[in-house]
Amino acid sequence: MNSQLAILVKGELSRLNKYGVFSISILIAVIWGVVLLLVNSDFLAGLLPFVLFLDATMMSIMYIGAEMHFEKTESTISTMLVTPVSNKNMVLSKVLGNTIHNLVSSLLIIAVFFIAGKAGWTYDVGFNIFVVLAGVIIATSTFTVLGLILSYYQKDFTEMLVSMFVIAIFLMIPSVLLMLGVIQGEEWENLMLLNPMQAAQNIIIGGFPNEAGELVFGFEYFVSLGYILFGGLALFRFLAIPKFQDYAVRQSGV
Amino acid sequence: MFKVENLMYKYPKNKEDVIRGINFEIKEKEIFGFLGPSGAGKSTTQKILIKILEDYRGKIFYNGKDIQEYSDEFYEEIGVSFEMPIHFSKMTAMENIEFFLKLYKNNANIEDLMKRVGLWEDKDKMVGEYSKGMKIRLNIVRALLNNPKMLFLDEPTNGLDPKNAMILKDMIREFRDQGGTVFITSHIMSDIDQLCDNVAFIVEGEIIEMDSPRNLKIKYGKRSMTLEYKENNETVTVEFPLDGIGKNQEFINLLQTKDIETLHSGETTLEDIFIKVTGVALRDE
Incomplete structure (x- = not known):
């Protein structure tokens, strides 16, 4: 990472902290801890993949949307445009900043479930941490890019919430229904697999063993991995960077 | 330093050009002002010069090189102060400045700058707690933190009290005196009059007149001398042509024999000249 990008990422993380986004993540992890302690349910422990999937997808879109909204209200994009920083580095720093934040958030949630398992509040959820975290990082990055692009076209945070609602209805709910077995079948x-939410779910769940206690990396896993990875890169390269200048210029009062 | 040739610009959603073939040159070590009412094209021109707006027609040269040939390194040499505050409100003034400072190779002495604009004591306050005037002053620090060669100021004294406006104007003059070049856009006549070496009047995207404030006053001024004196407990006002005033016997007699109250040359203000030349009032927003 070049030094300019490192400064920008540090700035992003610092602002996420100042705007209380890190505190929200800690709070969510604590709430999960309390719920697992009080409810003492194996069903809840089984929700870990779903929680991580939700954090990497919907929450990523919401966090980057909130950050862009704050920056919009403060017109700080205008002044960033007149620094010797390339648009690519500006966009990349936002993606990296949000991904690092979400990684920390996911690690906190994993730690809570781990402690709950070891303390006997729930059963011990076994998983391959490296595969899970790789899935979280890739899914978060792609959905952050998606959130960024959405924020370019939204006038305010309410519009962002409406977009999230639409995404939840058309992409997330079908994915959850498939996970719960409500909709079934090979077709x-x-x-x-065309649903990016489903693909994100597949690459995170890939780190959790099946009923036989084995990790299975089948066709679905690799198709999903390629879809999310290359789809994210394509969105970054062909939409997030080229459209950033137009968005930033609009924020300068044009 | 900057040379603009036949510049034209149209916003994507507009049908007509907002900048209509303007030409001007900003010389090194001068303060060049753009004076015009709101919507005249002042800020748009500035945004084009600082490479925020692209897709313009015409040519712009910076130090003899087309600005389109410059990469992001261009911004190492320029400082920009926008009209609106542009800071992270949940961070302190110093945290804001330190963040931007790290993005440049060349760094100014921040303590000196902050003290000069009267913000050093409040450097650890959240910017969200700053008044509008304080945020505008912080904008100036932001613009100067990379020791720029060229400074772009959009309505720099808007929102400042007279004392801070004076400090800011002094800083702009010092910047010029130390070798810097300044481009100012404003609708406040006194700013332009007091600061600029050269001024362009811009109305509806066209430059109507361009010269130094002094030359404009000579060219469009009234060239008269008005004298007021007391006679029989009443004030009498007499106006004389400025040309040949030293040989005007009536004027000399009045000076020698009357109790003079006031004596003024008929120098027209820049605002009067602007209205006379363009037919548009500056405060007609």
Whole structure:
């Protein structure tokens, strides 16, 4: 990472902290801890993949949307445009900043579930941490890019919430229904591979063993991995960077 | 330093150009002002010069090189102060400045700058707690933190009290005297009059007149001398042509024999000249 990018990422993380986004993540992890302690349910422990999936997708879009909204109200994008920083580094720093934040958030949640398992509040959820974290990082990055692009076209935070609602209805709920077995069948499974939410879920769940206690990296896992990874890169390269200048210019009062 | 040739610009959603073939040159070590009412094209021109707006027609040269050939390194040499505050409100003034400072190779002495604008004592306050005037002053620190060669100021004294406006104007003059070049856009006539070496009147995207404030006053001024004196407990006002005033016997007699109250040359203000030349009032927003 070049020094300019490192400064920008540090700035992003610092602002996420100042705006209380880190505090929200800690609070969410604590709430999970309390719920696991009080409810003492194995069902809840089984929700860990879902919680991580939600954090990497919907929450990523919401966090970057909130950050962009704050910057919009403060017109700080205008002054960033007249620094010797390239648009690519500006956009990349936002993606990296949000991904690092979400990684920390996911690690906190994993730690809470781990402690709950070891303390006997729930069963011990076994998983391959490296595969899970790789899935979280890749999914978070891609969904942060998606959130960034959405924020370019939204006038305010309310519009962002409406977009999230639409994404939840058309992309997330079908994915959750498939996970819960409400919709079943190979055709559905194949069709749902086109759903980026489903692909994100597949690459995170890939780190959790099946009923036989084995990690299975099948066709779905690799298709999902390629889809999210290359889809994210394509969105970054062909939409997030080229459209950033237009967005930033609009924030300068044009 | 900057040379603009036949510059034209149209916003994507507009049908007509907002900048209509303007030409001007900003010489090194001068303060060049753009004076015009709101919507005249002042800020748009500035945004083009600082490479925020692209897709313009015409040519712009910075130090003899087309600005389109400059990379992001261009911003190492320029400082920009926007009209609106542009800071992270949940961070302190110093945290804001330190963040931007790290993005440049060349760094100014921040303590000196902050003290000069009267913000050093409040450097650890959240910017969100600053008044509008304090935020504007912080904008100036932000613009100067990389020791720029060229400074772009958009309505720099808007929102400042007279004392701080004076400090800011002194800083701008010092910047020029130390070799810097300044481009100011403003609708406040006194700013332009007091600061600028050269001024362009811009209305509806066209430059109507361009010269030094002094030359404009000579060119469009009234060239008269008005004298007021007391006679029979009443004030009498007499106006004389400025040309040949030293040989005007009536004027000399009045000076020698009357109790003179006031004596003024008929120098027209820049605002009067602007209205006379353009037919547009500056405060007609």
